[in-house]
Amino acid sequence: MKYSVKNHKILLIIWILLPVICPNIYAKTLPIKYYDDQKGIDNTVITCQLRIGNGFLLVGTQNGIYFYDGIEFQRLGQEQGLPYSGNIQSLTIMGNGSLLIAYHDRMFAAANASIIDNPTKLRFRPLVGIQLIDDLARRIVRWRDGVLATNGFSLVFIKAEGSTVIGRPQPVEAVPGSAVPLRYYCIFNI
Known part of the structure; x- marks a missing residue:
């Protein structure tokens, strides 16, 4: 009886330590595809x-933005109101479905991007009324009923109303409930 219990303890210890000893037991081979200029x-x-909402993917690169439908990439550019090339820093969809694209020195918005199934239907307009500094670390993130965007060491609050993107001069709290506002700017109708 004693011999049997000892064997069970050893087997139990080995069973518990098996994933630690052999971590490759659970490894999977992921299918990886390489995309290049032949795929767009x-x-x-x-x-x-x-x-975006319809399952498509927007990809920002150092040389522009691309729309991926699961088969190939399609470049977005001058036909949609964007510069032909430029370093894309950040992308986000606002609450009203508008798509914001942040370059290092400017931003563009397109209405109803979340329901577009063909990138040629997108029409971008530059955001005006704000002086953006050249910011290679520019980020935009959805916040409340708009988005926050970095502008050097300050924040820009961009608000969506209807199908237009405008700004409202509102203080942005560093910590919710805090009385210390960060800097903010106003963006006008596009």
Whole structure:
């Protein structure tokens, strides 16, 4: 009886330590595809990506923005109101479905991007009324009923109303409930 209990303890210890001793037991081989200019993307340095509501993917690179439908990449550019090239820093969809694209020195917005199934239907307009400094670390993130964007060492609050993107001069709290506002700017109708 004693011999049997000892064997069970040893087997139990081995069973418990098996995943630690052999971590490759649970390893899986992931299917990886390499996309290049033959698939429509001529710059493989991806700076940001965003999955929009209809399942498509927007990919920002150092040389522009691309729309991916699951088969190939399609470049967005001058036909949609964007510069032909430029370093894309950040992408986000606002609460009203508008898509914001942040370059290092400017931002663009397109209405109803979350329901678009064809990138040629997108129409971008530059955000005006704000002086953006050249910010290679510019980020935009959805916040409350708009987005926050970095502008050097300050924040820009961009608010969506209807199908337009405008700004409202509102203080941005560093910590919710805090009385210390951060700097903010106003963006006008696009």
